[in-house]
Amino acid sequence: xxxxxxxxxxxxxxxxxxxxxxxxxxxxxxxxxxxxxxxxxxxxxxxxxxxxxxxxxxxxxxxxxxxxxxxxxxxxxxxxxxxxxxxxxxxxxxxxxxxxxxxxxxxxxxxxxx
Amino acid sequence: xxxxxxxxxxxxxxxxxxxxxxxxxxxxxxxxxxxxxxxxxxxxxxxxxxxxxxxxxxxxxxxxxxxxxxxxxxxxxxxxxxxxxxxxxxxxxxxxxxxxxxxxxxxxxxxxxxxxxxxxxxxxxxxxxxxxxxxxxxxxxxxxxxxxxxxxxxxxxxxxxxxxxxxxxxxxxxxxxxxxxxxxxxxxxxxxxxxxxxxxxxxxxxxxxxxxxxxxxxxxxxxxxxxxxxxxxxxxxxxxxxxxxxxxxxxxxxxxxxxxxxxxxxxxxxxxxxxxxxxxxxxxxxxxxxxxxxxxxxxxxxxxxxxx
Numbered sequence: 518x519x520x521x522x523x524x525x526x527x528x529x530x531x532x533x534x535x536x537x538x539x540x541x542x543x544x545x546x547x548x549x550x551x552x553x554x555x556x557x558x559x560x561x562x563x564x565x566x567x568x569x570x571x572x573x574x575x576x577x578x579x580x581x582x583x584x585x586x587x588x589x590x591x592x593x594x595x596x597x598x599x600x601x602x603x604x605x606x607x608x609x610x611x612x613x614x615x616x617x618x619x620x621x622x623x624x625x626x627x628x629x630x631x
Numbered sequence: 632x633x634x635x636x637x638x639x640x641x642x643x644x645x646x647x648x649x650x651x652x653x654x655x656x657x658x659x660x661x662x663x664x665x666x667x668x669x670x671x672x673x674x675x676x677x678x679x680x681x682x683x684x685x686x687x688x689x690x691x692x693x694x695x696x697x698x699x700x701x702x703x704x705x706x707x708x709x710x711x712x713x714x715x716x717x718x719x720x721x722x723x724x725x726x727x728x729x730x731x732x733x734x735x736x737x738x739x740x741x742x743x744x745x746x747x748x749x750x751x752x753x754x755x756x757x758x759x760x761x762x763x764x765x766x767x768x769x770x771x772x773x774x775x776x777x778x779x780x781x782x783x784x785x786x787x788x789x790x791x792x793x794x795x796x797x798x799x800x801x802x803x804x805x806x807x808x809x810x811x812x813x814x815x816x817x818x819x820x821x822x823x824x825x826x827x828x829x830x831x832x833x834x835x836x837x838x839x840x841x842x843x844x845x846x847x848x849x850x851x852x853x854x855x856x857x858x859x860x861x862x863x864x865x866x867x868x869x870x871x872x873x874x875x876x877x878x879x880x881x882x883x884x885x886x887x888x889x890x891x892x893x894x895x896x897x898x899x900x901x902x903x904x905x906x907x908x909x910x911x912x913x914x915x916x917x918x919x920x921x922x923x924x925x926x927x928x929x930x931x932x933x934x935x936x937x938x939x
Binding site: 556557559560563582623 | 648649693694695696870872889890891892893894895929932933936937938939
């Protein structure tokens with residue numbers, strides 16, 4: 518089942534969804550699908566910008582910066598989306614929502630030729 | 632410029648989450664030489680045109696970032712003099728004994744207002760593989776990967792960047808080559824400091840959190856080499872930040888990317904020559920886009936806000 522495509526759903530009114538194979542990392546799958554639902558930083562588990570809380574579903578994580586996700590947070594389902602591999606469909610809450618809003622404003626400005 | 636006192640950035644020690652992955656990146660992709668890997672989970676690397684034993688240290692840790700950046704000073708007398716000046720100003724100074732890094736002499740460590748650690752040292756063993764000196768060829772072995780000439784500078788983030796800059800200018804004779812200010816209140820947003828002929832040897836950007844690391848930078852010979860680095864980044868799926876582009880500040884031709892632990896790297900070429908009588912170059916916050924990305928003229932949240 519490693520290569521099954523799972524559905525990754527982002528909670529909230531600005532939410533949306535994308536698909537991710539079981540051997541892929543959620544953030545990278547989202548970027549490949551041209552979506553801007555989770556902010557993208559270093560993509561390598563260091564900066565913490567893509568932090569999410571997994572609300573439901575099974576997953577595994579690769580090594581993440583302890584400065585960004587403490588053991589207690591990890592136990593509560595917090596993870597960095599760039600280090601998150603789904604093992605089922607997932608529902609996620611985006612921690613740094615402000616980055617998404619700023620990104621949308623910038624894209625809208627560019628489309629208007631601003 | 633007569634080069635005395637603090638001569639140049641000599642090394643940076645970075646924390647990495649996985650030492651094997653980090654070595655695969657810095658040695659395999661960037662093309663640095665792996666000098667040694669020690670029992671304390673540190674790896675030592677150098678660029679082809681550096682005489683000293685090592686300039687990059689990777690240390691396995693549970694969070695990425697910068698442990699310390701080191702500056703090489705000309706003589707042991709300079710080291711003693713700078714140490715006295717730092718202590719005199721009330722800066723926290725500790726001594727790191729010789730041999731804490733292989734081949735290194737004693738180091739004088741000081742802590743800045745922005746909670747960064749910097750070392751000064753005057754002695755480092757020479758590399759067995761360093762640049763040739765007798766009827767020298769341009770290099771001993773052809774440069775690999777991104778063809779990095781040398782480690783060049785770091786940019787760090789923190790709160791009281793004025794306080795940190797003051798240590799460098801008052802105790803260590805650095806000059807401010809360039810800065811960015813908020814014209815409404817005169818607050819400095821970014822400060823570029825040099826101890827040499829280079830446009831910058833260390834840079835500071837104001838940020839809500841202290842002790843943060845923005846990037847370690849490596850010098851390339853040409854714009855064409857920046858393009859070659861971009862090709863390698865694309866081919867090998869290195870995590871790209873931005874570029875190739877050019878900075879208004881320092882005029883560097885540049886590309887930024889992330890190592891496998893999320894530490895940002897820059898490789899760049901160009902940049903102006905600084906002299907001690909060069910007037911201060913200054914940017915205002917309304918021109919920050921052009922200052923940072925001369926072509927795009929637009930700031931980018933990831934570049935400005937992502938740090939380790």
